[in-house]
Amino acid sequence: MSDMREKIMGTLSTVALPDGGDLASRDMVRALSVDGGAVSFVIEAPTPEQAAGMEAQRRAAETAVAALDGVERVSVILTAHGPAKAAPQPPNLKIGGHPKPQAGPLPVPGVANxxxxxxxxxxxxxxxxxxxxxxxxxxxxxxxxxxxxxxxxxxxxxxxxxxxxxxxxxxxxxxxxxxxxxxxxxxxxxxxxxxxxxxxxxxxxxxxxxxxxxxxxxxxxxxxxxxxxxxxxxxxxxxxxxxxxxxxxxxxxxxxxxxxxxxxxxxxxxxxxxxxxxxxxxxxxxxxxxxxxxxxxxxxxxxxxxxxxxxxxxxxxxxxxxxxxxxxxxxxxxxxxxxxxxxxxxxxxxxxxxxxxx
The missing domain is CATH 3.40.50.300 (P-loop containing nucleotide triphosphate hydrolases)
Incomplete structure (x- = not known):
C-alpha cells in the first residue's frame, strides 16, 4: 500500500502547474485513498480562481495515475482551499436579506426537474x-x-x-x-x-x-x-x-x-x-x-x-x-x-x- 502511494505521489510530481511547480511539490494532493485497484484523491487549489483554470491538470493527473500498474479505477476531485476574491457586490447575508447568486443558476444538462x-x-x-x-x-x-x-x-x-x-x-x-x-x-x-x-x-x-x-x-x-x-x-x-x-x-x-x-x-x-x-x-x-x-x-x-x-x-x-x-x-x-x-x-x-x- 505504501509503495503504491509513493508511486502515485511520484507520478503526480510530473504534473506541472500553470504558475510553476507540480501537484506534489506544491502540496495540493489531499485524501489520497488506495483500495485495491481503486484510487481516489482530491486536488486542492489555493483559491477558487486557480481551481477554475486547473481542469487540464486534473485530467492529466487522472490519466497519469490510471496508467500505473495495478490501478484499475481513478477518481479525482478538483476543489479549492481559500475563499474567492471579494465580489464588487457581495451577497447580502443580513437577516431578512436575499443572497444574490454570484453566477448562474444553471440547468444540469439532460435533467428536466x-x-x-x-x-x-x-x-x-x-x-x-x-x-x-x-x-x-x-x-x-x-x-x-x-x-x-x-x-x-x-x-x-x-x-x-x-x-x-x-x-x-x-x-x-x-x-x-x-x-x-x-x-x-x-x-x-x-x-x-x-x-x-x-x-x-x-x-x-x-x-x-x-x-x-x-x-x-x-x-x-x-x-x-x-x-x-x-x-x-x-x-x-x-x-x-x-x-x-x-x-x-x-x-x-x-x-x-x-x-x-x-x-x-x-x-x-x-x-x-x-x-x-x-x-x-x-x-x-x-x-x-x-x-x-x-x-x-x-x-x-x-x-x-x-x-x-x-x-x-x-x-x-x-x-x-x-x-x-x-x-x-x-x-x-x-x-x-x-x-x-x-x-x-x-x-x-x-x-x-x-x-x-x-
Missing part, C-alpha cells in the same frame, strides 16, 4: 425519504437520479445497497451507479470504507457538490432528487445559487422542536427564491405489529397544520415502521416492496408525477 429534500434538522428522515421517493418514482416509470449532497455524512450508498465506484471512461464525466432503477451518485462511493470520515472545509464541500452536479453524466432524467444535509449552510446556499431547482420538499416529524427547524429551512428557500413544493410528515404514526394499536409517538398533524398556515401543499404522512429501518440498513428501500409504507411513498410519487414536477 431537480427536487431538493430538506429540513432544518437532522434525524427526521431526509435520506430515508430521498431514497424511497427516488425508488417510488422509478416504479412510476420515471427516469430518476439521486444525488447524496450530504458530503460529510453520506448515507445513500448504504440505503441504496451499493458500494460500486463511479467510472469515468472519457476522463471528463463520472458515470453514476445504478440501483433499484435509480441513477445514484455520492461522495461515499469514492471513500475507502463507510467508516472513513470526510474532513473538509466549506470551499471543498462546495467544490465537490458542484462536481457531483455538473460533472456527472446524469442525462436523460425526468427528475433528480437531492438529499441535502441538515441546516441552512454552505451546501444549501451553493445548490440554490448554482443550479436551477424546480423546488424543495420539506420533511419533518410532527413534534414542535422539529417544526421549528423546518420553518428555518422554509425561510431559507424563500430567501433564495426556491419554491416549496410541499411538506411531508415523517414518523407520523406507529402501529404495533402485535396488537394493532396506533400511537403518535412524536405527535400528529403538526406538519399538516404548518402546511396550511404557509399555504403550501401537504404531501402526506409516512408512518414510523421497523420495516423502513430494516430496509434502509439492508440496502433495499421500503418503496421497492409492498405494504402500507411502500404505498405511502407510491402515493407521494404519483402526486408529484400528476403535478408535472417529477
Amino acid at each position: 431537480i427536487i431538493a429534500i430538506a429540513s432544518g434538522k437532522g434525524g427526521v428522515g431526509k435520506s430515508t425519504l430521498s431514497s424511497n421517493l427516488a425508488v417510488a418514482l422509478a416504479r412510476q416509470g420515471r427516469k430518476v437520479g439521486l444525488l447524496d449532497a450530504d458530503i460529510l455524512g453520506p448515507s445513500q450508498p448504504r440505503m441504496m445497497g451499493t458500494n460500486q465506484r463511479p467510472s469515468s471512461p472519457d476522463g471528463e464525466l463520472l458515470i453514476p451507479v445504478e440501483a433499484h432503477g435509480v441513477k445514484m451518485m455520492s461522495i461515499g462511493l469514492m471513500l475507502k470504507s463507510d467508516r472513513e470520515a470526510v474532513v473538509w472545509r466549506g470551499p471543498m464541500l462546495m467544490g465537490a457538490l458542484q462536481q457531483l452536479m455538473f460533472q456527472v453524466d446524469w442525462a436523460p432524467l425526468d427528475v433528480l432528487i437531492i438529499d441535502l444535509p441538515p441546516g441552512t449552510g454552505d451546501v444549501q446556499l451553493t445548490l440554490a445559487q448554482k443550479s436551477q431547482l424546480t423546488g424543495a420538499i420539506i420533511v419533518s416529524t410532527p413534534q414542535d422542536v422539529a417544526l421549528l427547524d423546518a420553518r428555518k429551512a422554509i425561510d431559507m428557500f424563500d430567501k433564495v427564491k426556491v419554491p416549496i413544493l410541499g411538506l411531508v410528515e415523517n414518523m407520523s404514526t406507529y402501529v404495533c405489529p402485535n396488537c394493532g394499536h396506533e400511537a403518535h409517538l412524536f405527535g400528529h398533524g403538526g406538519v399538516r397544520d404548518e402546511a396550511a398556515e404557509l399555504g403550501a401543499p401537504f404531501l402526506g404522512e409516512i408512518p414510523l415502521s421497523l420495516d423502513v429501518r430494516l430496509a434502509g440498513d439492508s440496502g433495499t428501500p421500503a418503496a421497492a416492496g409492498a405494504g402500507p409504507v411502500a404505498e405511502a411513498y407510491a402515493t407521494l410519487a404519483r402526486d408529484l408525477v400528476a403535478r408535472g414536477i417529477a
Whole structure:
C-alpha cells in the first residue's frame, strides 16, 4: 500500500502547474485513498480562481495515475482551499436579506426537474425519504437520479445497497451507479470504507457538490432528487445559487422542536427564491405489529397544520415502521416492496408525477 502511494505521489510530481511547480511539490494532493485497484484523491487549489483554470491538470493527473500498474479505477476531485476574491457586490447575508447568486443558476444538462429534500434538522428522515421517493418514482416509470449532497455524512450508498465506484471512461464525466432503477451518485462511493470520515472545509464541500452536479453524466432524467444535509449552510446556499431547482420538499416529524427547524429551512428557500413544493410528515404514526394499536409517538398533524398556515401543499404522512429501518440498513428501500409504507411513498410519487414536477 505504501509503495503504491509513493508511486502515485511520484507520478503526480510530473504534473506541472500553470504558475510553476507540480501537484506534489506544491502540496495540493489531499485524501489520497488506495483500495485495491481503486484510487481516489482530491486536488486542492489555493483559491477558487486557480481551481477554475486547473481542469487540464486534473485530467492529466487522472490519466497519469490510471496508467500505473495495478490501478484499475481513478477518481479525482478538483476543489479549492481559500475563499474567492471579494465580489464588487457581495451577497447580502443580513437577516431578512436575499443572497444574490454570484453566477448562474444553471440547468444540469439532460435533467428536466431537480427536487431538493430538506429540513432544518437532522434525524427526521431526509435520506430515508430521498431514497424511497427516488425508488417510488422509478416504479412510476420515471427516469430518476439521486444525488447524496450530504458530503460529510453520506448515507445513500448504504440505503441504496451499493458500494460500486463511479467510472469515468472519457476522463471528463463520472458515470453514476445504478440501483433499484435509480441513477445514484455520492461522495461515499469514492471513500475507502463507510467508516472513513470526510474532513473538509466549506470551499471543498462546495467544490465537490458542484462536481457531483455538473460533472456527472446524469442525462436523460425526468427528475433528480437531492438529499441535502441538515441546516441552512454552505451546501444549501451553493445548490440554490448554482443550479436551477424546480423546488424543495420539506420533511419533518410532527413534534414542535422539529417544526421549528423546518420553518428555518422554509425561510431559507424563500430567501433564495426556491419554491416549496410541499411538506411531508415523517414518523407520523406507529402501529404495533402485535396488537394493532396506533400511537403518535412524536405527535400528529403538526406538519399538516404548518402546511396550511404557509399555504403550501401537504404531501402526506409516512408512518414510523421497523420495516423502513430494516430496509434502509439492508440496502433495499421500503418503496421497492409492498405494504402500507411502500404505498405511502407510491402515493407521494404519483402526486408529484400528476403535478408535472417529477
